[in-house]
Amino acid sequence: MTFTPHLRACLPSALRSLILQKKTNMRNMSSVAGGLRAASVVILHKSLAPDFERFCQANRGPLPLLGRSQPGKWTVPAPDSRMGCPQFQKYESGACTGSLMSLEENSEQLKDMVAFVLGCGVSLEAVLEKAGLPRRDPAGHSHAGAYKTTVPCASVAGFGCPLVVTMRPIPKDKLERLVQASCSVQAELGPPIHMGDPELLGIKDLSKPDYGDPVACQPGDVPVFWPSPLTSLEAVSSCKTPLAFTSAPGCTVMTDLKDTEASCLAPEGFPEVHLISQDPLHYSIASAPAIQKIRELEAIIGIDPGNRGIGHLLCKDELLKASLSLSHARSVLITTGFPTHFKHEPPEETDGPPGAFALAAFLQALEKEVTMVVDQRALSLYQKLVDEALEHGVLNTRIPLVTYQSGSAGAAQVFLCKDGDPRSPRFDHLVAIERTGRAADGNHYNARKVNIKHLADPIDDLFLAAQKIPGITSTGVGDGGNELGMGKVKEAVKKHIRNGDVIACDVAADFAVIAGVSNWGGYALACALYILNSCETHGRYLRKAVGPPRAPGEHSWTQALPSVTKEEKMLSLLVQHEVRSGVTGNVGMEVDGLPFHGTHAQMVQKLLDVTAVQA
Incomplete structure (x- = not known):
């Protein structure tokens, strides 16, 4: 077999002949x-x-291309009577029409055909052994099962599957x-592309694989998935060419290239694994340097400039898990609005909207659907803010605004799900940033124990309903314990925050991001999303190892980050509408009694400095 020059350069010198020698070296390698x-x-x-070459290059995870022949420049193997299973499959017009022990009878057609050699990497059993995990054999006697997913490969011409x-x-x-072991062996394998509920990949029943035999799960097991070279069979079928051949499932060509311990480890190092959802079960991964940066962001926003005692509310890695979950979301619902100034119009404060707009802008840059739900009485204000934010470059894309005023659990489910069906949620993630939260007695309180329930629509019900809808995760960002989502840390709020026994929010979010000023939490979430989506390890996991990686420059991610200039402009828009500082009630360039220039501008810059230093 001969190789095109650019592919030959990618192959080790030890690789002299790959396939189809006169004496066949095809064999079943599912357990070797x-x-x-x-x-x-x-x-x-x-x-x-x-x-097809371009298709493989666009989908390197399942189709790592080692080389290709020139038309007819290879020898058909003779049948090997020792082999008890077919070695090839024949495809005609996209349908598999037979299994073959040899291609010898098709030698005339092969003169106008090209052979592609795809790496299979080491077996997963070898990875399990390296990780010190017990081997799991398939239920039958063939190779371990493989499954078609609903994840589309990147299409090229007639190839799409x-x-x-x-x-x-x-x-x-x-x-x-296991993940670390999979990163320390052959580059064709790499880390998993999904850990958790198979239905997130569109797989309905693990006991019914599309290829091979199932490997049974035991109590306490998590299904872990890797891209399979059997994707090539689906690709061949998709192009509906009059004639094609492939290796039979479970059979591989043995090359003379040694299976070395060549690491697939990126410069980012070993990934870390984090649980981001219990229902459905879902884990995510990112590189250790990326995760360290996000932990630095969490530490920076965790300072307590108002001496409220928020240090007692901090839980490790809430910012990390919230940003990982948001990174996987397709549609996000954001809410904000704390009407603490009940004697003024508008009663809103300057903490909340800037952080919400900053997060929304970055989610939109990641091509996610973003919607904002606000109080009906404040809808006109937010419509003006969106218009002006677009005009002044704070936003690049309009944020759709909605309201929710019904107070029943059934109405909340209808709002959150298509046709009210909990199997079809409209949103993957709910985020509350400095949003007034319902206390245990059903009222809403500001920090001074004043009941402001009459100014707040029952948006809390959406977060309560989301707890019972699989596939919706939630994040609350707060700085005092009376914000929506802070029910997760309500016992600490009652114990350590002034008036906490009365004002503590009773409604929990899955993740509680604590910040000295809630806007900072919104900024930090945007920065954490930038870090994750710039991380090669996390990016591969997000796209399931298919399609090209996304580069920050191509998607204007840097321009979508919060900046001192944009946040100054956003605050000035709020001031123009007489929105007041939360602590002092002043109409001016301050948030929670802290001046923008010096305090908030410095915080934004600190977060950006950490975000920019990417390993």
Whole structure:
């Protein structure tokens, strides 16, 4: 076999001949670890070769291309009577029409065909062994099961198909060890692309794989998925070419390239694994340097300039888990608004809207759907703020505004879900930033124990309903314990915050981000999302190892981050509408009694400085 120059340069010098020698070296390798490098084969008409090569390059996770032949420049293997299973599959017009022990009878057609060699990496059993985990054999006698997903591969010309994945059940306390082991062996494998509920990949039943036999899960196991080279079979089927051949599932070509311990580890180092949802079960990963940066952000915003005692409310890694969850979300609902100045019009304060707008702007830059729900009485104010934020460059895209005034659990479910069906949520994530939160007695209180319930719509009900709807996660950002979502830390609020026994919010969010000023939490979430989406490890996990990686410059992520200039402009817009500082009631360039120039501007710059230093 010969290789095109640019592919030949990618291959080790030890690789001299890959496939289809006179004496066949095809064998079933589903349970073999170590030794010679295994590969699979796709054989197509030469007219399709350029497109298929580009398809593999666009989907390197499941289709790591080792090389390709020139038309007819290879030898068909003779049948091997020792092999008890078919070695090839024949495709005609997209349908698999037979299994073959040899391609010898098709030698004439093969003269106009090109062979592609795809790396299979080491077996997952070898990874389990390296991680010190017990091997799990499939229920039958063939290779371990693989599943078609609803995740689309990046299409090229006539090639477009769903990603195929393979799965191994892993005890939940061994996930990080497994991920690290998968990063320290052959580059074709790499870390998993999903850990958790199979339905998030569109897989309905793990006991019914599309290829091979299932590997049973035991209590305490988490299903862990990797991209499978069997994706190539779906790709061949999708192009509906008159004639094509592939390796049979579970059979691979043995090359003379040794299976070394070549690491697939990126410069980012080993990933960390974090649980981001219990229902549905979902874990995410990111590199250790990226996670360290987010922890620095959490420490920076955790200062207590008002000496309220918020240090007692802090829980480690809430910012990290909230940002990981938001990174996976497709549609986000944001709310803000704390009408503490009940004697003024408007009663809103300057803490909340800037942080909410900053987060919304960055989520939109990540191409997520963003909606904001506000009090009906404040709708006109927020419409003006959105218009002016667009005019002055604080926002690049309009934020849709909605209201919610009904007070029943059923109405909240209808609001959150398509046709009220909890299996079809409209939003993946709810975020409250400095939003007044309902106390245990059903009232809403400001820090001075004044009841402001009459100024607040029952948006809390949306967060309560979300707790019972699988697929919706929530985050609350607060700085005093009476904000929506702070029910997660209500016992600490009652014990350590002034008037906490009365004002503590009783409604919990999945993640409680504590900040000295709530706006800072919104800024930090935007910065954390930038860090995660600039992380190669997390980016690969997000896109399931298909399609090209996203680069910050291509998506204007840097321009979407909060900045001193944009936040100054946002605050000045609030001041123009006579929105007041939360602590002093002043109409001016301050938030919670702290001046913008010096305090808030310095905080924004600190967060940006951490965000910019990416490993």
